[in-house]
Amino acid sequence: MGAHSDTRTEVSDVRRFWEGLGLPGLVDVHTHFMPERVLRKVWAYFDALGPLTGGIEWPITYRKEEGERADLLREFGVRAFTAMLYPHKPGMARPLNDWAAGFAGRTPDCLHTATLFPEPGVAEYVRDAVEAGARVFKAHVQVGAYDPADASLDEVWGLLAEAGVPVVIHCGSGPAPGRHTGPGPVARVLERHPRLRLIVAHLGMPEYEDFLDLAERYGEVRLDTTMAFTDFSERMMPFPRRALPRLAALGDRVLLGSDFPNIPYPYVHQLDALERLGLGEAWLRAVCHDNAARLFGLPGEDLPV
Ligand SMILES: [Zn+2]
Numbered sequence: 229m230g231a232h233s234d235t236r237t238e239v240s241d242v243r244r245f246w247e248g249l250g251l252p253g254l255v256d257v258h259t260h261f262m263p264e265r266v267l268r269k270v271w272a273y274f275d276a277l278g279p280l281t282g283g284i285e286w287p288i289t290y291r292k293e294e295g296e297r298a299d300l301l302r303e304f305g306v307r308a309f310t311a312m313l314y315p316h317k318p319g320m321a322r323p324l325n326d327w328a329a330g331f332a333g334r335t336p337d338c339l340h341t342a343t344l345f346p347e348p349g350v351a352e353y354v355r356d357a358v359e360a361g362a363r364v365f366k367a368h369v370q371v372g373a374y375d376p377a378d379a380s381l382d383e384v385w386g387l388l389a390e391a392g393v394p395v396v397i398h399c400g401s402g403p404a405p406g407r408h409t410g411p412g413p414v415a416r417v418l419e420r421h422p423r424l425r426l427i428v429a430h431l432g433m434p435e436y437e438d439f440l441d442l443a444e445r446y447g448e449v450r451l452d453t454t455m456a457f458t459d460f461s462e463r464m465m466p467f468p469r470r471a472l473p474r475l476a477a478l479g480d481r482v483l484l485g486s487d488f489p490n491i492p493y494p495y496v497h498q499l500d501a502l503e504r505l506g507l508g509e510a511w512l513r514a515v516c517h518d519n520a521a522r523l524f525g526l527p528g529e530d531l532p533v
Pocket residue numbers: 258260312454487
């Protein structure tokens with residue numbers, strides 16, 4: 229089969245998944261769009277098996293042009309997605325936020341995304357981004373190698389908690405640990421800002437149970453499914469079966485995330501991996517669409533968050 233018919237098959241597999249659940253589509257809170265030059269560097273990093281990948285073979289499945297990538301998400305039936313982007317050094321966040329505002333402007337189904345870094349001026353540009361309409365932030369503790377509980381971010385967390393703007397935060401120690409990854413620093417942030425809407429990326433992989441603890445303790449903490457339960461992740465960082473009932477009980481605060489396009493398998497595999505947990509159709513409907521639709525107030529969702 230050629231690449232074209234592979235895509236057609238995959239599109240129909242993805243659509244069959246959500247149509248079978250009676251959903252209007254999917255909402256994916258963890259997809260990556262960033263300036264082309266930055267994305268090429270990320271791909272080169274994965275290709276070279278950089279240390280933060282855990283030294284694991286990581287072929288990028290959707291190495292396509294930006295427009296093609298967005299179109300493919302639409303064909304899959306992803307109603308809303310994000311542009312997860314993140315700095316690894318000072319001075320990058322503001323230009324990334326400028327780019328993301330432009331991208332959201334020309335991509336109405338992308339939730340306007342912004343990012344941050346502990347540096348002088350961070351509170352100012354975060355406030356600017358919120359005022360410009362940012363709906364979600366991305367914080368990458370592993371790549372950024374900063375402590376999220378650093379005093380320089382205190383004002384920012386307070387501001388985002390007050391604005392109710394969710395922050396997808398890569399804070400688990402997968403695929404490789406960073407200086408400030410793990411549940412400790414995030415727990416310190418939440419002690420000070422208990423209403424902060426943190427969305428723990430990758431379900432906190434591999435410290436799944438520690439991050440479930442935090443979600444059980446703080447009602448605004450959510451978890452995204454990004455790469456969790458896939459064959460790829462289960463081989464290295466399996467989700468402990470004993471924690472499945474806790475995941476089921478948090479069904480209104482688990483959100484579909486995929487890491488598209490930077491994934492080493494087809495998109496539909498993330499959906500199959502959720503289905504085979506056996507938590508049932510109501511759980512899948514909430515996770516794959518309803519929870520995020522409510523959180524972001526998508527059209528057709530009039531339930532208050
Ligand atoms: Zn990601």
